[in-house]
Amino acid sequence: MKITTWNVNSLTARLQHVLDWTAANPVDVLCLQELKLTDDKFPLDAIRAAGYEHCAVFGQKTYNGVAVMSRMPVRDVVKNIVGFEDDSSRVLSVTLDTPQGEIRLVNGYFVNGQSPGTDKFAYKMNWLRGLQSYLQAELARHPNLVLLGDFNITPEDRDSYDPEGLRETIHHTTEERDHFRQLLALGLADAFRLFEQPEKSFSWWDYRMLGYQKNRGLRIDHILVSEPLKPLVKSCSIDRVPRKWKQPSDHAPVTVEI
DNA sequence: ATGACGATCTAGGATCGA
Numbered sequence: 001m002k003i004t005t006w007n008v009n010s011l012t013a014r015l016q017h018v019l020d021w022t023a024a025n026p027v028d029v030l031c032l033q034e035l036k037l038t039d040d041k042f043p044l045d046a047i048r049a050a051g052y053e054h055c056a057v058f059g060q061k062t063y064n065g066v067a068v069m070s071r072m073p074v075r076d077v078v079k080n081i082v083g084f085e086d087d088s089s090r091v092l093s094v095t096l097d098t099p100q101g102e103i104r105l106v107n108g109y110f111v112n113g114q115s116p117g118t119d120k121f122a123y124k125m126n127w128l129r130g131l132q133s134y135l136q137a138e139l140a141r142h143p144n145l146v147l148l149g150d151f152n153i154t155p156e157d158r159d160s161y162d163p164e165g166l167r168e169t170i171h172h173t174t175e176e177r178d179h180f181r182q183l184l185a186l187g188l189a190d191a192f193r194l195f196e197q198p199e200k201s202f203s204w205w206d207y208r209m210l211g212y213q214k215n216r217g218l219r220i221d222h223i224l225v226s227e228p229l230k231p232l233v234k235s236c237s238i239d240r241v242p243r244k245w246k247q248p249s250d251h252a253p254v255t256v257e258i
Numbered sequence: 259a260t261g262a263c264g265a266t267c268t269a270g271g272a273t274c275g276a
Contacts, residue, residue, distance in 0.1 A: 009275085010265055034275090036265070062266055063274075112275060152276070171276065206276070207263035218276075250264080250276080 001098055001258050002027040005221055007150040007251035010036040014249055015043050021242050022050050027255060028071050033109035033150045035065030060089035066109050068094050084130030100232060100258060104142035108149035115170050128179040135186055139226060147188060148223040155180045159219035171218055188224035191236040191256045203238050204251045212243055223256045232258050
């Protein structure tokens with residue numbers, strides 16, 4: 001079974017890319033971030049016609065918004081972090097009944113944080129604290145859990161094109177990386193790092209200054225799997241192909257096979 | 259230091275992303 005995360009930077013602008021990509025890569029579940037549309041604008045018919053009969057949507061006008069598109073039924077849908085008040089639509093949790101058993105999927109569009117010292121950075125830290133306690137509770141109830149999405153954190157220096165020049169800037173701060181490590185400490189593993197990977201593997205490239213062409217990117221889109229799932233993971237990879245398409249999202253899809 | 263690119267809202271320029 002394949003599960004993918006993809007920040008599409010507006011589903012309105014990227015619907016055709018989603019349809020083209022899933023036609024070529026018929027994954028079982030596609031988790032989207034940054035829909036930038038309200039629930040009523042979600043292109044349900046087109047996505048169902050593409051084979052994703054079961055959708056959970058948590059949209060928002062202009063910013064944020066997350067969705068889970070699935071070929072198999074989804075149940076027990078929960079929006080945002082239980083116990084953490086948030087005006088933004090950032091998290092969507094669903095349960096899948098798979099051949100490997102029940103899997104709890106937590107799809108997140110993590111806070112960007114702008115830069116250290118700002119109110120937005122403080123919001124990011126509070127949000128991450130809320131997420132951590134939420135996940136602790138979710139893991140207690142669901143041993144088979146996958147946390148995936150746009151984390152807006154480079155876990156390590158090797159996940160950035162310029163770790164020295166960008167040291168302690170946004171997505172690279174010790175505080176953010178501590179939070180990432182705390183998520184791992186809950187009993188989650190970075191599926192991408194369970195395998196040999198090419199050097200300078202990134203999932204996001206700036207639109208400006210020929211970022212993609214120069215491979216000036218960051219690996220900030222992640223798939224974390226819980227301990228019982230870890231031995232079942234067969235592969236995890238980033239697909240750079242759609243980043244080369246015309247008018248692409250700045251993020252590439254990341255897929256795990258379980 | 260700023261802006262570079264793209265999306266959105268809304269009809270031009272501001273705001274945000276990462």
